[in-house]
Amino acid sequence: MSAPVTVVGTGVGAPLPAGVLAGARLVVGGRRHLDAVTLPEGAERIVLGPLAPALDAIAEHLAGGRPVVVLASGDPGFFGIVRVLAERFGPDLLDVRPGVSSVAAAFARAGLPWDDAVVASAHGRDPRTAANLCRAHPKVAVLTGPGAGPAELGAALGDLPRVLVVASALGSGAERVERVTPAEAAAREWGPAVNVVLCLDETRAVGAVRTVAGPARRPAGWALDEAEFAHRDSMITKFEVRALALARLGPRPGDLVWDVGAGSGSVAVECARLGAAVTAVEKSPDGVARIGANAAAHGVAVHVVRGTAPGALAALDDPDAVFVGGGGRDLPAIVAACARRARRSVVVAVAALDRVPAAREALAGAGLECGGVxxxxxxxxxxxGDVTRLAAGNPVFLLWGLRPAAPATIPRGSAGGDTDSEGVTQ
Incomplete structure (x- = not known):
């Protein structure tokens, strides 16, 4: 016996399965899906807009024992309407028939495997998360939406050495797949037909054979020993300090972290290993080279900016979290500049007792909740003689400021499959 709600992904240019609409008393879908089919005689149709009325209509038909068909794009279980339907009606009432997802089709057009890709939806969401994933990972697929398309993504990436593959109207006679730089993407009007944008670091786009799909495996540990990094005269954040700093920074995929006064870049590299996009700010040329070498040695991407804070921070995108590991007499001004722009947290390592009060004042002055050890x-x-002693390290003050939590909001996402340009936000 088939389930009362049949959810059909139309795939990329694929026709509906034969007979799937037979007997349906209600057909729900995007306007282009409904316009492309012939409804059974007497069947009601609902064009997806706000989700609540459509879900209420489905519930009414189910209560009366009348079959319902929902039409979606691609694979409706991939960033699609299956999640909403399963939450409302339960998975046992769903007969899901997926099509080819736009992500799979886009990678196929590009001639690339995608078992190692990161997939992000920017539909109805802040595109910052997708942009930060593109900064951190070599292969990202971004499902687009109004205000979060190729132009916005290209503008966010700036001069990052990436290639964008923009796939529009996949599977139709108007299909278009174009390769552009971020700057070229930012300078164009793309229209509503874009399905997905692939962001590729072509030097790393074809990786090794995978056993587990998804991005690179997360590290089993962090707070690496100092010997894991090239550094000058032991000028490196010690692993004990790094461990607590990472706990307060909370780097994760989709975040942007600044490492200011990065030195060897040990904190920057550790944040990148945990999946965040990272910008390291360092004033010395040898330090810049050292950070790049340490990032390469650990197989992560760290964007290095040569400059002196706080001035060098003005042109950077706002971060989620900031680590300040240097600053000297300018430390209060640097901390204040970081604290004004950080979305979540600022962590400061201070060796000199005299600088602690000013750093705390700078954190509190920006409205952050302060702590420290x-x-x-x-x-x-x-x-x-085969004995052991305790070798004391130099004491370090670790201060942090945390942005007070905002009230929780209901997540927004697509009601279609694959979050294409016709998807409906929840």
Whole structure:
């Protein structure tokens, strides 16, 4: 016995399965889906707009034992309406018949495997998350929407060495697949036909054979030993300090993190290993080179800006979190500049006691909730005669400011499959 709600993904240019509409008393879908089919005699049709009326109509038909068909784009279980229907009616009432997703079709047109791709939806969402994923990962598919298409993505990426593959009207006679730079994408009007944008670092677009699909496996540990990084004269954030700093920064995929006064870039690299996009700011030429070498050694992307804070921060995109590991006499001004722009947190490592009050004042002055500890650790060290001593490290103050949490909001997403340009936000 078939389920009362049949959810059909039309695929990329694929026709509806034969007989799928037979007996349907209600057909729900985007306008272009409904205009492309012949409804059974007497069947009601609802063009998807706001979801609530459509869901209420489906519920009414189900209560009366009348079959319902929902038409969607691509694979309706992939960023699509299956989630909403399953939450409202339960998965046991759904007969889902997926089509080819726009993401799979776009990678096929590009001639690339996508088992190692990161997929993000920018439909009805802040495009910052998608842009940060493109900064951090070599292969990203972005499902687009109004105000979050190729132009906005290209503008956010700026001069990042990426290629954008823009796939429009997939599967139709008007299908178009174009390769452009971020700057070229930003300078164009793309219209509503764009399905998906692939963002590729072509030097890393074809990786090794995978066992598990998705982005690179997350590290099993963090707070790496200092020996894992090239550094100058032990001028590196020690792993004990790094461990707590990472806990307060909370780097994750879709975030942008600044590492200001990055030195060796150990904090920047660790944040990138955890999936965040990272911009490291360093004033010395040898430091810039060292950060690049450390990022390459760990297989992550870190955007390095040579400059002196706070001036060098003005041109950067607003971060989610900031680590300040240097600054000298300019530390209060640097912390204040970071605290004004950070969306979530600022963490400051300070060796000099005299600079702690001013740093705390800068955090509090930007409306952050402040905390801090004095970290003073001793590591086990061998002595002659097969004995062990405690070797004390220099004490470090770790201060942090956290942005007060905003009231929770209901997530928004697409009601179609694949979040194409005709999807409806929840």
């Amino acid at each position: 004095l970290l003073q650790s001793s590591r086990l060290a061998p002595l002659p």
